[in-house]
Amino acid sequence: MRPNDVRGSLAFLILIALGPGLRATWAASPPPPPPPPPAAPPIHARSVSTRHTVTVDGRKIRYTATAGFLVLRNPAGVPTARMFYIAYREEGIRRESRRPITFAYNGGPGGASVLVDFGGFGPRRIVWPHPGSVHGTRPPYRMVPNPDTLLGVTDLVFVDAVGTGLSRILHPAGSPRMFYGINADARSFREFIAEYLTRARRWNSPKFLLGESYGTTRSAVLADDLARHGIDLNGVIMCSTVLDFPTLAFAPGNDLPYIFYLPSYAAVAWYHHRLHPEPKNLAVWVHQVEHFAEGRYAEALFQGSTLKPAALDRMATVLARDTGLPARLWRKADLRISLPVFQKRLLGRAERTVGRFDGRFSMPELEPLLPIPGTTSAGAATSAIMGALTASFNNYLDTRLDYLSHLHYRQLDYKVNQAWRWTYVPPVESLTGGGQFYINVAPALARALLNDPGLRVLFNNGYFDMATPFFATLYTVHHMGLPPGVMRRIEFRYYPSGHMLYLNPKALPLLKAHIDHFIERASR
Numbered sequence: 016m017r018p019n020d021v022r023g024s025l026a027f028l029i030l031i032a033l034g035p036g037l038r039a040t041w042a043a044s045p046p047p048p049p050p051p052p053p054a055a056p057p058i059h060a061r062s063v064s065t066r067h068t069v070t071v072d073g074r075k076i077r078y079t080a081t082a083g084f085l086v087l088r089n090p091a092g093v094p095t096a097r098m099f100y101i102a103y104r105e106e107g108i109r110r111e112s113r114r115p116i117t118f119a120y121n122g123g124p125g126g127a128s129v130l131v132d133f134g135g136f137g138p139r140r141i142v143w144p145h146p147g148s149v150h151g152t153r154p155p156y157r158m159v160p161n162p163d164t165l166l167g168v169t170d171l172v173f174v175d176a177v178g179t180g181l182s183r184i185l186h187p188a189g190s191p192r193m194f195y196g197i198n199a200d201a202r203s204f205r206e207f208i209a210e211y212l213t214r215a216r217r218w219n220s221p222k223f224l225l226g227e228s229y230g231t232t233r234s235a236v237l238a239d240d241l242a243r244h245g246i247d248l249n250g251v252i253m254c255s256t257v258l259d260f261p262t263l264a265f266a267p268g269n270d271l272p273y274i275f276y277l278p279s280y281a282a283v284a285w286y287h288h289r290l291h292p293e294p295k296n297l298a299v300w301v302h303q304v305e306h307f308a309e310g311r312y313a314e315a316l317f318q319g320s321t322l323k324p325a326a327l328d329r330m331a332t333v334l335a336r337d338t339g340l341p342a343r344l345w346r347k348a349d350l351r352i353s354l355p356v357f358q359k360r361l362l363g364r365a366e367r368t369v370g371r372f373d374g375r376f377s378m379p380e381l382e383p384l385l386p387i388p389g390t391t392s393a394g395a396a397t398s399a400i401m402g403a404l405t406a407s408f409n410n411y412l413d414t415r416l417d418y419l420s421h422l423h424y425r426q427l428d429y430k431v432n433q434a435w436r437w438t439y440v441p442p443v444e445s446l447t448g449g450g451q452f453y454i455n456v457a458p459a460l461a462r463a464l465l466n467d468p469g470l471r472v473l474f475n476n477g478y479f480d481m482a483t484p485f486f487a488t489l490y491t492v493h494h495m496g497l498p499p500g501v502m503r504r505i506e507f508r509y510y511p512s513g514h515m516l517y518l519n520p521k522a523l524p525l526l527k528a529h530i531d532h533f534i535e536r537a538s539r
Contacts, residue, residue, distance in 0.1 A: 058094045058185065060085045060214070063418050066106070069138040069160045071167035077106040078138060078166060082418035084181065085210050087189075087203060095189035098207045099181035101128075101416070102172045102215075103138055103164075115169040115221040115249070115538045118208055120176065122229025124200065125431035127180035127424070129408045131227050131254070132173040135517025135526075138164045139415070141407045143400060143518050146375040156407045163517075163527040168534050169223065172211060176233075177203055178431040181422050196436035197456070201236040205244060212246075221538035225252040225530075228483060228514065232257055235460035239442065242466045250471045250537035251460070252530055255483045255514045258457040259494075262487035265353040270316040273351045275487035277308040280338045280357055282478040283374030289339025289361060297511060301478060304337055305486055315350060322350075354481055373513025374479040400518070401426065461495040464504065471504045473533045475526060477512040485509060506533070 062083025069076050081104070084097040108114050119136060120128045133141055142157040165171060175182040177194040184194065194203050212218045226234035231253040238251050257263060265272050281304040284290050285297055294300035315322055315330045322330075331345035338352075340360055345352065352360075358368050362377060370376040405426055412418045441458040464470050474492065476485035492505060508529045512519035516526050 058086050058097070063416065065415070065417055067138065067415075069162075069164060069166065071162055071164060074167065076138075076166060079104050079106055080138075080416055082412065082416045085207055085214070086185075087177075087206050087210075089188055093188040094185045095193060096177045096184050096203065097182060098177060098203065099175045100172055100207075100211070101132060101137075102170070102211075103166055104170045104215075105166060112217060112219045113221070115223060115534050116172065116215075116217050117165065117169045117223040117225050117252070117534070118172045118174055118204075118211075119225040120174050120204070120230045120233065121227050122232070123179065123427060123432055124176070124195070124229050124435045125179055125425075125428040126229070127175045127182075127426055128173040129180065129404065129424075129426060130515060131225065131230075132171075133408050133411060134404065134515060135161075135163070135523060136165045136225070137161060137171065137173065138166050139411065140164075140517075141403055143520070144403065145520075146373075146377070156403045158407055158411060163523045165527065165530060165534070168531045170217075170220075174204065174207060176200060176431075178428050179425050181420055181424055183422065191431075191434050192436070195431055195434045197232070197236060197439040197454070199436075201233055201240050204233065204237050205240045205246070208241070209244070209246065221249040221534075222246070223250045223252060223534060223537070224248060225254070227254040228257065231255065231483075232456050235456040235463070236439075238463035238470070239459040239466075242463050242470075247467045248463075248470055250473065250533060251463075252533065253472065253474045253488075254516055255476060255480055256474055256488040256491075257483045258455065258460065259487070259491040260454040262491060263483065264453075270313070270351070271490075272353075272487075273316060274308050274313050275484050275490060276354060276357075276481070277312060277334075277337070278304045278486045279374070279478070279481050279484040280340075280352075280361075283357075283369060283481065284337075284339035284361060286375055286479060287339075287361065287369070287377075290336070297478060298509065301509075305489075307333070307337070308486065312350075358481070369481075370513065371481050372515065373477075373518060374481050375513060375519075400515075457491050457495050461497055464497060464501050469537075471533070471537045472506075473530065474505070474507045475510065475516060475529070476507070477510050477514060477516050477522075479512060480514040482514045 060083065062081050064079050064081045066077070066079055069078065081102045084099045086094050087096045087098060089095050105114070119131050121130050133139065138161055139158055140161040142159060177184060184191065193199055224234045224237060234251050234253060235258055238248055241248060261269060262271050262275050278301050282297065282301050285294060285300060312330065312334070315326065327346060327350065330350055331342040334340070334345045334350065335342040338357070340352065340357065344360065348356070354371065358371065359380075361369050366380055367377045368380050409424060412424070437454055439454055439456060441455065442462045460472070464472070474488055476483070476488055478485065489507065510516050510519070510522040510526060512522040517523045
């Protein structure tokens with residue numbers, strides 16, 4: 016027998032002898048690893064452009080509307096979020112790099128930019144229902160060309176914050192903590208603006224920010240952040256401002272909101288004819304109440320429990336005259352009536368609550384015996400407009416901008432709002448040793464104004480806004496510690512409207528004129 020035959024026979028005999036155990040060993044061995052999952056397709060910016068016309072100030076403007084998103088990335092280049100935007104660019108401009116460009120957004124936190132775009136400043140807008148209207152709150156809704164768009168003086172880029180509109184976090188590299196907070200939110204907008212300026216070749220254009228509500232908070236932090244990264248602005252446009260949050264917080268021991276809300280109470284009472292005699296001029300009337308609020312009223316509140324009963328009675332009588340609420344209610348409240356109580360009590364036995372965002376609107380209460388408004392409604396102004404806005408804007412994206420998406424457009428995402436991190440370290444170190452006890456981003460705006468000598472700021476406020484009262488804005492700006500030369504770069508405008516200034520079609524042309532003039536002057 017040849018050696019090879021011997022080896023083969025021995026191998027065969029060993030296999031027979033060890034067969035059962037060998038088979039068990041084979042069975043217990045781990046299976047081969049599964050093939051790796053297919054790599055995710057790369058994420059790139061995407062946009063769709065369409066061409067349109069609109070007539071502004073008698074001039075026919077041809078413009079391109081671009082709807083799309085840009086991708087934010089971490090330092091390793093991995094995508095973390097996509098930010099949706101709608102940009103409107105006038106066509107036929109010979110020196111486009113010198114044309115102003117304005118980045119606009121809403122607030123919330125958790126609010127998309129659709130209100131400031133489709134609501135007031137974009138080239139098309141919805142026809143808003145007026146206070147008391149039923150027909151305007153149900154479909155079909157009207158969309159019309161907007162002669163009060165800002166497109167006549169500036170190109171516009173409306174941006175949705177991450178988590179709102181069609182902007183989304185991209186997992187696994189992105190996380191809520193990277194975007195849902197005061198500083199993180201401003202950083203994402205700064206990165207978006209830098210990316211957009213590069214792609215659109217607009218680095219040399221005059222640059223503006225336009226924010227509404229919490230968007231003004233964002234603008235203060237963002238303006239400072241941009242300046243520190245070498246991106247100077249020509250102007251910041253504030254609509255319905257909140258920078259110093261204790262001015263709005265009705266809390267034990269904090270008398271500031273009672274002082275700053277009083278002129279807004281007086282304005283809303285004037286609108287609903289609750290004052291006797293009724294002042295003829297709203298602006299003059301409001302200024303008189305401001306003087307009283309910062310003087311005699313503030314002094315009375317400062318005295319606290321040492322205020323004499325006779326002085327309390329006299330003050331309650333004046334407050335009743337200025338707000339339409341009975342003096343006995345002011346006495347019972349120790350001269351301190353919070354916003355929910357005012358909303359509920361202004362219209363007396365009508366069992367209707369006036370709106371927080373716009374005091375011109377009112378609605379019935381499901382639980383009228385509650386001392387303050389219940390949670391049975393979204394609010395008078397919100398209930399009047401949100402259905403119209405949602406339906407109209409989705410139709411606008413599809414039929415006018417040709418932008419289709421499998422995502423749901425989030426007008427206001429409450430999960431984003433609830434996850435928001437309300438922590439902020441101001442640029443000026445606290446004298447108490449570094450700890451911050453409340454949110455005030457006004458120092459960021461102050462530093463931006465000091466670091467950028469050409470920066471101008473325009474504050475627009477509504478008389479009937481009871482979410483961000485106009486008198487609180489004035490107080491905040493006057494307590495930013497700015498020298499007179501810098502204060503001359505700040506201006507204030509007021510309108511007979513609420514938080515969403517453009518809801519009053521009579522106020523919108525004046526608002527447009529003021530913003531146009533501001534942009535033209537700041538761009539020179």
